[in-house]
Amino acid sequence: AQSVTQLDSQVPVFEEAPVELRCNYSSSVSVYLFWYVQYPNQGLQLLLKYLSGSTLVKGINGFEAEFNKSQTSFHLRKPSVHISDTAEYFCAVSDRAGGSYIPTFGRGTSLIVHP
Amino acid sequence: KAGVTQTPRYLIKTRGQQVTLSCSPISGHRSVSWYQQTPGQGLQFLFEYFSETQRNKGNFPGRFSGRQFSNSRSEMNVSTLELGDSALYLCASSPGTSTRFYEQYFGPGTRLTVT
Numbered sequence: 001a002q003s004v005t006q007l008d009s010q011v012p013v014f015e016e017a018p019v020e021l022r023c024n025y026s027s028s029v030s031v032y033l034f035w036y037v038q039y040p041n042q043g044l045q046l047l048l049k050y051l052s053g054s055t056l057v058k059g060i061n062g063f064e065a066e067f068n069k070s071q072t073s074f075h076l077r078k079p080s081v082h083i084s085d086t087a088e089y090f091c092a093v094s095d096r097a098g099g100s101y102i103p104t105f106g107r108g109t110s111l112i113v114h115p
Numbered sequence: 116k117a118g119v120t121q122t123p124r125y126l127i128k129t130r131g132q133q134v135t136l137s138c139s140p141i142s143g144h145r146s147v148s149w150y151q152q153t154p155g156q157g158l159q160f161l162f163e164y165f166s167e168t169q170r171n172k173g174n175f176p177g178r179f180s181g182r183q184f185s186n187s188r189s190e191m192n193v194s195t196l197e198l199g200d201s202a203l204y205l206c207a208s209s210p211g212t213s214t215r216f217y218e219q220y221f222g223p224g225t226r227l228t229v230t
Contacts, residue, residue, distance in 0.1 A: 032217045043119070043205055043221035051217070090158065094217045101217050102148065102171050105158040 002026055002095045006106035014114050015083055021076040021109045023091030032094040033074040034103060035065055039087045047089075050074065061085070086113045117142065119208050119222035127228045133194040136225045140187050140208030146170075147189040148219060149181060152203040161204075164189055193227075201229045 007022040025031065032051050036044040048059025055067040065076045074091060088110050092103035120139045128134050140147050148171075149161040160173040164183035181191040187208075193200055203226050207219035 034217075036221075041223075043121075043223045044207075044219075046218065046220065049218065102160055102163060103217065103219065107157045 002031075002093050002104045004091055004093050004104050004106040006089075006091055006109045008109050009107070010110045010112065012112045012114060013081055016080050018079050019077065019081050019085075019111065021089050021091075021111065023074045023076065023106060025072050025074070025091075025093045025104075030095075032101075032103075033065075033067060034092040034094075035059065035063070035074070035076050036090045036092060036105075037061075037087050038090065038108075044090060047076070081111070081113050083113050083115060085111060087111060119206055119220055121204075121206050121222040121225050123225060124223065125226045125228075127230060128196050129230055130196055130198060132196050133192060134196060134227060135190055135192050136204055136206075136227075138189045138191075138206030138208075138222060140189070140206075141220055144208035144210055144220070145187055146209035147183055147187065148207045148209070149189070149191050150205040150207065151175075152205055152224070153201075158205070161191065196229045198229050201227060203227075 003026045005024045013019045034049045035047040037047050038044045047063050048057050050057045050067045058064045063078050065074055067074050088108045090108045091106040094101045094103045122137045146165045148163040151159045162181050163171040167183045178194045183189045203224045205224045206222045209219050
């Protein structure tokens, strides 16, 4: 079964600084990768997805992520964060070879942006 | 297009009671998945319905059940509530066509508190 590790449970950062949220998944031949964001008292919103093609994926709100197959990673980055980016971020992986496309979610990383 | 809607948004129940939660997917989406989110366990997959059939099931006891109607709306039921069932229950709908099976769009959730 697929497993997803988000290495940092909490990432504090100052406004306008760059940020990277890390995500690693267990080895698989072919996967679909996702990042979701959850604001307080809301559901999850899809930030970006990797299905195939270019390993650098751009999403909404200025976020991007890079798929690294050899390191089984899909780290999320933003060059300059805003206060409004404070939220919980979830990495998710769907194993295309596993027969079930239901994604496995990481435990989440809380991004805290300080003024 | 309207997003995924869930009703009610908040619910307080007593141990031993049962509860029914409702989810209306995005128009045209045929797949509906349910997740339980708690601080301790994170996001855990409950089950997924497609065209009124349960297609995938997570590792939850039989007290948790669901169904999907012909208009793709879904309900989940929890019988004999326990204190540990207190959680945010999220519904997600998916387009259900080729690779877009993997994209999930979440509702705002139903916050269930069991006392």
